[in-house]
Amino acid sequence: MISSIVLIGAIASINGNQQAITQPENQNGNEHTTATRNKRSPNGHLKFPGANSANREERARGGGPFPVMTKSVSNCGAQQISFTPPQFDRTPRIRNGRCAPYGSIPWSVQIQILRNGVYVHHCGAAIIDDQHVLTATHCFGSGMDSSLMKVVVGQHDMAVREEKEMHFEIETVHRHNQYQSLGPYSHDIALVKIKRKGDGRAIRFSDKVSPICLPSPQDNIKDDHKCIISGWGKTEPHGSLQTECLRAANIPILNQATCKKMYNYSSQELLESMVCAGYQQGGVDACKGDSGGPLACKMDDGRYKLVGVVSWGHGCGKANNPGVFTRVTSFLDWINQKQSI
Numbered sequence: 001m002i003s004s005i006v007l008i009g010a011i012a013s014i015n016g017n018q019q020a021i022t023q024p025e026n027q028n029g030n031e032h033t034t035a036t037r038n039k040r041s042p043n044g045h046l047k048f049p050g051a052n053s054a055n056r057e058e059r060a061r062g063g064g065p066f067p068v069m070t071k072s073v074s075n076c077g078a079q080q081i082s083f084t085p086p087q088f089d090r091t092p093r094i095r096n097g098r099c100a101p102y103g104s105i106p107w108s109v110q111i112q113i114l115r116n117g118v119y120v121h122h123c124g125a126a127i128i129d130d131q132h133v134l135t136a137t138h139c140f141g142s143g144m145d146s147s148l149m150k151v152v153v154g155q156h157d158m159a160v161r162e163e164k165e166m167h168f169e170i171e172t173v174h175r176h177n178q179y180q181s182l183g184p185y186s187h188d189i190a191l192v193k194i195k196r197k198g199d200g201r202a203i204r205f206s207d208k209v210s211p212i213c214l215p216s217p218q219d220n221i222k223d224d225h226k227c228i229i230s231g232w233g234k235t236e237p238h239g240s241l242q243t244e245c246l247r248a249a250n251i252p253i254l255n256q257a258t259c260k261k262m263y264n265y266s267s268q269e270l271l272e273s274m275v276c277a278g279y280q281q282g283g284v285d286a287c288k289g290d291s292g293g294p295l296a297c298k299m300d301d302g303r304y305k306l307v308g309v310v311s312w313g314h315g316c317g318k319a320n321n322p323g324v325f326t327r328v329t330s331f332l333d334w335i336n337q338k339q340s341i
């Protein structure tokens with residue numbers, strides 16, 4: 001019974017017409033009403049591989065004090081709601097993504113900013129542990145006050161309060177202090193620490209909300225490896241920001257030398273601390289509003305690693321102008337150091 005509810009939810013959201021109860025924003029940012037709390041399944045009935053262990057873990061946490069996670073998250077990178085984003089197809093949408101089933105990109109984070117009294121979409125990010133999300137420094141430019149921002153996990157449709165949605169205030173933003181030292185988009189990485197709730201709670205992991213693995217220093221992602229980009233950004237370069245769902249697409253890692261040549265006209269040269277992904281012919285790409293979001297690559301053991309952070313590109317999805325991502329392996333020491341502050 002419960003498994004069918006979950007499955008219907010997933011299928012409906014693929015069709016983009018997810019029906020869920022909209023709940024008003026709660027001032028404290030508390031993520032569950034009693035009604036949704038009761039709906040949370042105490043089950044092991046999900047059909048998705050690996051769902052059982054996470055549910056056991058969630059059950060173990062239920063109600064009691066929330067354990068503080070250690071820095072290294074061992075159960076990272078698991079995708080329990082299966083979803084393979086479409087390969088390149090020819091529909092004339094720049095991002096060319098699809099609505100991902102709720103929870104299928106469990107590490108996805110939305111950073112919102114308060115504008116004219118309403119929180120609106122600002123940037124993407126990825127969960128790396130229960131108190132930290134990794135994003136781009138350019139999301140925190142001058143005049144952008146992080147006290148007016150919040151971090152949302154378990155998000156899908158901005159107009160709907162989702163089952164596992166949690167909202168957090170920001171405690172600290174670690175911007176990279178060499179940001180823009182080697183061009184307008186160099187060192188475009190930031191680590192955001194969220195504020196724990198009054199009861200000590202940080203991000204609660206489940207089958208639909210969980211961290212992505214950081215790569216190890218020797219991880220060398222191969223050209224053409226297909227990776228997932230996801231975000232709430234624009235689907236047309238001049239269109240308005242869409243809000244109805246988290247979109248995702250599959251794109252291949254591009255050869256570094258090829259990409260460097262493609263951008264040799266640009267004011268930002270392609271640095272070793274950047275990685276490109278996309279099709280030479282364009283079509284599928286991250287776009288405005290996707291910044292800070294993850295380039296997530298599935299490794300041989302089936303886990304996803306955070307290979308890149310959406311940073312820049314000329315236009316969106318233009319031929320020979322692929323998406324450029326901050327290369328996470330270039331910043332592992334920095335991340336480690338900031339994560340332990």
Ligand code: ARG
Nearest residue numbers: 286288289290291312313323
């Ligand atoms: N800088 C953009 C933002 O603020 C994202 C750029 C990514 N562009 C691209 N074509 N891949 O959202």
